[in-house]
Amino acid sequence: MSAIRRLYVRKKEGFRQGEESLTKELREVLGDRISSSAIYHRYDVDGLTDEDYEKAVATVFSEPPVDATQTELPTGDLVMAVEFLPGQYDQRADSAEQCLAIVTGKDGARVRCALVYTFEGKFIPGDREKILKFLVNPVESREASLEEAKTLDLPIDDPKAVPVVAGVRDLDDAGIDKMIQGMGLAMSHGDLAMIRDYFRDEEKRDPTVTEIRVLDTYWSDHCRHTTFSTKLTDIGVEEGKYSAPISEALKEYTDTRIHLYGKDTTRPVTLMDMATAAVKALRKEGKLSNLDESEEINACTIKVKIDTVNGTEDWLLLFKNETHNHPTEIEPFGGAATCLGGCIRDPLSGRSYVYQAMRVTGAGDPRTPLSETLPGKLPQRKITTEAAKGYSSYGNQIGLATGEVKEYYHPGFVAKRMEIGAVVAAAPADHVIRLTPTPGDVVILVGGRTGRDGMGGATGSSKELNTESIETCGAEVQKGNPLTERKIQCLFRRGEVTRLIKRCNDFGAGGVSVAVGELTDGLDINLDKVPKKYEGLDGTELAISESQERMAVVVRKEDADQFIRFAAEENLEATIIADVTDTKRLVMKWRGDTIVDISRAFLDTNGAQQVKEAYIAKPDEAGYFHQADVKDIKQTWLSAMADLNNCSQQGLSERFDSTVGAGTVLMPFGGKYQKTPTDGMVAKFPVRKGQTNSASFMAHGFDPALATWSPFHGAAYAVLLSVARLVALGADWRKAYLTLQEYFEKLTDKTSWGKPAAALLGAFHMQKSLGLGAIGGKDSMSGTFNDIHVPPTLVSFAIAPGKASEAVSQELKKAGDVLVLFGQPKEENGMPNLDVFKAHADFLYKEVEAGHIAAMKAVEHGGVAVTAAKMAFGNKLGITFGENLPLSKYFSNFYGAIIVETTPELAETFAKQPHTKILGTVGGDSMSLFGETIALDDLLASFEGTLDPIFPRRAKNIEKEAPVLPESSPIPQFYVHTNLPKPRVFIPTMPGNNCEV
Missing domain, CATH: 1.10.8 (Helicase, Ruva Protein; domain 3)
Structure with a gap:
């Protein structure tokens, strides 16, 4: 065995932005005592010859134009190293080993990585510990030794037999x-x-x-979903000024239950029933006719027809939302990365290709000083910035376009972060075969290997956090491997592969026990066949450890070899790990012992039926939709643009690739200057040949402050806002489907149970009233940290198929055009007049089809003035407002309203619609409102300045000397006086590339 070699790699001068950023962040902790930082990647390598190692230094471990290498330990006033915990997946080390195999043509080289930091400054006792606390998240990493490595072997204990729990x-x-x-x-x-x-x-x-x-x-x-399945024996509603619609929705739900199940039903009232009753009722009425239903519940699925070079084809459109709140809170990078990975896997297990993603998150104020971080918590700034890195890293590597990124800020999210991923996928209908597994079929595990990381992911995410969580939850969060998941995407995009699959389930929280256990009633699982990342795992770990990039597929036994060959073509491991039986028992064997043998009937009870009561407290009678008191127009407007939930998030959004795949129709920020936020995302269907005009439109709605005031109204307006944004994108709202994300505090008494009950009743009422069904959803009920609770959250996602040519962007297009406000009147009880909204939405879609609309944007938090300014920024076209609207309404929340840009002639026609007013005229470089003129650049500066310190949009303009690069020597030319064979095919190999060439 060759000796272990150690190499340190640091960026050259001019490429050290990471070091500058680290120094700046540490100054918030240490003040001016720190003067500079240096970051080195440390590689410990064995299994290489001297010649191979020298070759690898400049090809695998460093890039000579930008990296400097050394073999001696770096020096500084403080020196420390950080490494992943044993068993955590290290993508850098894995990629290095793969590259070494390519460069040397031999397997067997091993790599261990760490980061070495050196710091210069005038430090005092205790500073080292403060820096280490900043650098090390004990959930994923630890301080590493600076001593030379004696071995790269992980310590392995021979696992003991699984014990019986006596008594x-x-x-x-x-x-x-x-x-x-x-x-x-x-x-x-x-x-x-x-x-x-x-x-x-x-x-x-x-x-x-x-x-x-x-x-x-x-x-x-x-x-x-045990919380959502809890039986509610009584639901009470406190009387108040805004309580009437809640009581009416509860009665409507009760009547719907009778319509669905009969008057004498014994079916319990549950949150899950509230979440699904509207869809069942709409289906019974003959609506939602494009819904695709099957025994497999992988993702929301609807049937669509799309245009292709071969004519009109039947396709399936799939969409899914997923949260990773718990893992992202305790390990932001890995938690957010696997949020997207897990979200992709659901429609992927439905044999579809995921082509666009949306990220919606919730956080505390990231500008909070590090010194104010709560005990047992990571700083909000670290959570939000590291989570953004994790999600974007996974998406950018797998090659998935992120069409919209939106983060909401609320003090309640300090309890636990909200991390939502929502994805859109599609597949030709004839690629998807769904059959019932029969005895004799086999289960194949395809994809990544199992490790100890991910233990307890399902149960951990079901618990509330406390001050010890950061120290004790380490094994629950996995590092994702997007390149493996990319391979599964490529495999499942092949029709000849997917047609072999009778049923498929993705591996997530719960590992083998859930992913395989859910496939069919009778299973005999051989845990010895499960591929492992390393030795030493016992039977329990193999049974329940989460894995991010694995699928369990059921195929006929005679098709297994063919499926495994197809997997090998994509460089994927595929192993038969279970047999389908007729026993109706879940059996797991390990090292010859049966360690699980449970009847399916008992498993399917899902545990004891919980019984609770719910009491919906009345909303505060001060109300939420009060008129703004505007005393100084300019100051009010500038402050509104700088509001944390109004301001630009372009610096955050631009960390994500929005165009990979070449299907994106609308950029996240529109206009010549790319400053107008888009109301959602639009992408063409991922056809393999030629072009298509068929596209998917997706938008979301949520307001944490409104939801805090009234969970019922908050959920209702979340649905309305998601649909209004869909209308503003140019979609036909009547073809829309919904999926919901619920996120609430830990439910401990009937008042806390009343919050999700109220929210689901609000969503139920909107679904019934609009005729749109939420055909999917995800709930998370552990948003509590000591006495802090997340806001009562229901995020609505709306999606509709449509035409890319009909997509409408939100930025103003032309001087001289006129803005028309399609208003949204509210009842005294705070609820929207949906008859008006539906009439407006129908009218606007007809005008979209006619090509009469230049731009549209749904009115957002902050009101008409804020929304119009955002429309103006993209092309820096100002607006002169009229006085058709009272000044106070310009700065009041107006959800459901839509601002439309059109020609002066059409504006007069538009204004004849009920509850519609002409707002003003487009032109100039300023905004004029009730005699006050404000330069667009001033509003833009206020809009962009708030989050720039957290998510900078551009690098600092620092005066520095450009590095002097050595002159290259001329390459001598050689002439060969003979004929040489010329290559006919060039096959480039690019490990780590995130797309097909």
């Missing part, structure tokens, strides 16, 4: 509580009592540790 059958109530606490289980007292009774009365034995862990995972809130 479970004899547990009393106190014993149940003690066991839950002792094993750190997420299940309830009632769940464990059911397990006790099942093993005592049916199995007549005590369970193994693996069986307890599998049931804890399988029945977790994350996997089985």
